[in-house]
Amino acid sequence: MLDKVLDDISHRRYNPLNGSWLLVSPHRTKRPWQGQQEGASKTKLPEYDPECYLCPGNKRAQGDSNPHYKHTFAFVNDYSAVKEDQQEYHPEVSKDDAASLLLQAQPVTGRCYVLTFSAKHDTTLADMTAQEILPVIQTWSRIYASHLSPSHPLQAQAAQVLRDVPKNPDGEVEPPKKQLRYMQIFENKGAAMGCSNPHPHCQVWTTSELPQEPGTEMVQMSKYKQANGRHLLEDYVKLEMEKKERIVWQNDAFLIVCPWWAVWPFEVLVIAKRHVRALVDLADDERIQFADAIQEVTRRYDNLFETNFPYSSGLHQAPLDCTEEEADTCWFHMHFYPPLLRSATVRKFLVGYEMMAEPQRDITPEQAAARLRDCGGELFRKSLQ
């Protein structure tokens, strides 16, 4: 059982996944709020918006037209953060020079995709059934599989995915010629999370370098494995299933928790229960169970404050190009970082103290989990109709 003292006192918790600490101040939610209010969900959106660059059949910024797709559709971002071709850059390296220590740069190439979740402009993952979310997971699995390096330890699983998982009838993206290192699949949902188009979609950024966060997680997971002989998230799943205090929902394949080290008020971690290294390790029934898990998180989020709940989410899995040892270190999981704290309009700001000193949260993860456990009913929008 949770030491009840932690419900009342200020304390720090350790995040073993990234090796850093955060401050928990459970008593602090009582403070009044007179600051910025988030815009609550606006006017009803149309099912098709002729101005939207993601709706089927519409024209995009650089002149291409979207096909009249049914479920998902992926294309190269017209304003990619990384490009496939660019001028070469070879930093000078001289060992004794302070510049080579303090002014370090590495070139990064890659490709960024946008991927729609549905043809309907006015839907969200929370509105979709698990069966409707399944094509998204199939597309994620196929795009990941098609971008794996030829010598990747999961190449056999990838081949099977590309053979057996239904192809998107509306077309698929071809991987670039140059092998890339990592694929980051993520969603920004809601204006509060910098999303500029409500049409349901995610992004897929592939890069020649392993980014900071998954890189740090892999180091932490590998250290844990070496010291303890078991996987960090294997032990964590087991612990959470014993303690039960932070579980939001689970099925046979996935556990949804507000992690012990959650920074955002209603932060959630979806963790594979067995050792899944990447999307291509998922069996048919696990893909549908993953769709179920995503449905459960997003519906509960919307129900919590009866709003279109903003969040950023992302998958962490094995790099596109890696050794067997690196792949074995990875344990498939999905993070959800939602900003709302008290209502549809009052968010948590991770600002001054959080930026300069360490992240600070106002309710405990156990309190957040209890609230998310309790709002699993029908999507509030449906019961209003």
Place this chain on the structure above:
Amino acid sequence: MLDKVLDDISHRRYNPLNGSWLLVSPHRTKRPWQGQQEGASKTKLPEYDPECYLCPGNKRAQGDSNPHYKHTFAFVNDYSAVKEDQQEYHPEVSKDDAASLLLQAQPVTGRCYVLTFSAKHDTTLADMTAQEILPVIQTWSRIYASHLSPSHPLQAQAAQVLRDVPKNPDGEVEPPKKQLRYMQIFENKGAAMGCSNPHPHCQVWTTSELPQEPGTEMVQMSKYKQANGRHLLEDYVKLEMEKKERIVWQNDAFLIVCPWWAVWPFEVLVIAKRHVRALVDLADDERIQFADAIQEVTRRYDNLFETNFPYSSGLHQAPLDCTEEEADTCWFHMHFYPPLLRSATVRKFLVGYEMMAEPQRDITPEQAAARLRDCGGELFRKSLQ
């Protein structure tokens, strides 16, 4: 000279202060923005607001009244994130148990202060002269000095500050009986940075533990010192003064740069040019030079987009309780993290990719520094009057 290639290509840069990487995409500012707009500066504020809990003479949430102070005024936050007294918590530690690795917590006690910069409700640091900012720095110096541990290596300097630096005639805070470890001074300015009261003020959170960020910086600086025999920021100041590409402004005591590793579009670092370990190391003329530097940063920020520029800022310096070696590792500096990117209403969102993979920025620090160098004239509000 900066390798001009970095002006055009995507690349990563390394932050030696915290040991992490960020992605720079210089070509990406061309993308159109249809997302959230920040509220631009509202209606004119009154010089005195009877509803403001920070204005002189007013009543606060828990019933206390502010004195009729002249410049600055410090009091214990009515909704502190940490408290001095709380129930004890002794985590069980068993070496073989996964729970002791994955569910780690530490109790944290401390005290949080609020400190006003001026009696005037409608002013900001950018509106104040360096002479008017000086009392703020004097108060910071005295509050830091009065909270140092009795055996602190900077105790002699602290005693001198408490003797020679003018006392706030409107009263000062007494340190708590229990010695604390770290004092984080920071400001959240503007609604976009979670600030709920425009009355100019900062916060001072003191804690029994060394927080994550200054802790990481100290580890990084100490490693650098051991490997290279010089201070990380000593070398960095020298480099930037040679290269000149990222300098915004300087005087004899302080250098203002957009650091090589800046994450926020117009992020700025104010660095002491000589080895200042903490506020109490500053000589009289250095305190006024520090006030000058803060004036230069905040005025340029407001001039850049002709707005009341939001930011979070914070000081990093020696812990309140530390060894001589720890104190010597520290090099006094101040971070400014401002969110605006393109105009008074369009900010940068550090969301999906930034949270899941690594921070990404759209203009180079060199471009940001050039723009801040060029807007050092009179405060735009003054020239409008």
